[in-house]
Amino acid sequence: MPTQEGASARVLEDLDAAAIDYATRASTASKAGRAVLRDDLTRLCLPFAGRMARRYRGRGEALEDLEQVARLGLIKAIDRYDPERGSFTAYAVITISGEIKRHFRDRTWGVHVPRRIQDLSLEVGQASMVMTTELSRTPTSAELAVRLRVSETAVREALESAAGYSPSSLNARAGGEGTAEFGDLIGGADSDLELVDDRLTVAGLLLRLPARERRMLAMRFYGNRTQAEIAAELGISQMHVSRLLSRSLAWLREAMLSDGLPRWEGAGPAEAAGMRVSVDRACGVVTVRVHGEVDRDTAERLRTSLGHAVSSAAGDRLVIDLSGVPLIDAAGVAVLLAVSSAAAVADVDLALTGTQPYVARILGVSGLRNLMDADVRR
Known part of the structure; x- marks a missing residue:
């Protein structure tokens, strides 16, 4: 047969x-x-x-x-x-x-897998079935690698990619009836999504700041530069940088919380040009107009200018116009206090006028409120 x-x-x-x-x-x-x-x-x-x-x-x-x-x-x-x-x-x-x-x-693959991995996955699957029968157990990755004459890493990659042949649906139930779907168990809430609106708003507000303040914020928070490094690059003091950053952040915070844009104090061209002092005399009144920020870098120049003004205003009234001053620090306050004492000795009637809200608060707590009110009484 x-x-x-x-x-x-x-x-x-x-x-x-x-x-x-x-x-x-x-x-x-x-x-x-x-x-x-x-x-x-x-x-x-x-x-x-x-x-x-x-x-x-x-x-x-x-x-x-x-x-x-x-x-x-x-x-x-x-x-x-x-x-x-x-x-x-x-x-x-x-x-x-x-x-x-x-x-x-x-x-037949539910997920795209490179061709070489697909072919190797089929060979690994077939070899696994044959070796399972021969060994009466599931073969290891090393044994499959020897059988197929490939690396063990390639075998593990093929075994992992086999899951892409018939992937489970994210809408499938994780358990029995009434249980959650697989998709509900994957991932979590992305907290950064809640910040998208704020980031877009801040990006628009940054464009409304002066160029110097924008540059400083970028150097500090995007370039991770220290205040001392920023001061050295911009040619100003570290304390000045600290004040400008604080003022900029305060303005951004207020703008974020309000419906309209708050007033930016001192964003005009006078500030960008540095501190300037001009003196006018008319009808027995000497008016000193100050433009720009008064800090440690400019306080001495202001002291000299106001000293000359006090000397030339003997018997007259001296008015210091601060409407163009967006910022004043302790050095500037010290100059005004010294000028106040010199004016009293020289019998000069001194008044401060046009102070912006930020400057007015600083001068008010420094004991110069009476000089701001003196102009109102006149």
Whole structure:
């Protein structure tokens, strides 16, 4: 009685002989004749294509779909077969297997995975099933790597990518009925989303600040520069930088919390040009107009100018106009206190006028409120 192996060998020999006969007869047949010969060989080889398809069943694809793909590969093998290159069955096995693997690679993966990983994943899966039967346990990554002659890292990558073949839906239930969906268990609230509006608002408000203040804020909070480094680059004192930063941040905070834009004190061109002092005399009144910030860097110049004004205003009234002063520090307050004492000695009626709100608060707590009120009483 003939064995199964012998029968299979005879079938393959018959297919090889039939393919050679087809190639020989098709070379001299008409177009219609070649079509008939092609159909006859295809019908003869269909069982062979079915056996090839059944090798890949159980991998998530319907057997009917695999048979269709195998038959497509069979037709390609028949059309491209050249008897001078060897056995038809060997060529058909390679062509049909490649077509089935291409189907798995291009049509069945739920997530895009590189082709080399897809092919290796299929090989790892097949080798794992064979080795599980041989070892009576699941093979390790190292054992699969030796079997397939690849690195262990490549095997682990293939095993991890296998999850992309048939991914679970985020809308699937995590447990029984009434439980949360998988999507509800992934991720969390992004707190940065709540800051988007604030960041856009601040970005718009920064454009309304003077160029120097914008530059200082950028250097401090984006460039991570220290106040001393900022002062050295801008050519001002570190205390001056601290005051300007505080004023800018206070203005931004107030602008964020109010419906309208608050008034920016001292954003005009006079401030940008540095401190300037001008003196006018009219009708027994000497008016000293100060423009710019009064701090440690400019206090001495102001002291000199006001000293000359006190001397020239003997017996007259001296008015110091501070409407152009957006900022004054302890050095500037000391100058005004010294000028107040000098005016009292010289019998000069002194008054401070036009103080901006920030400057008025500083002078008020420094004991100069009576000089600001003196102008009102006049």
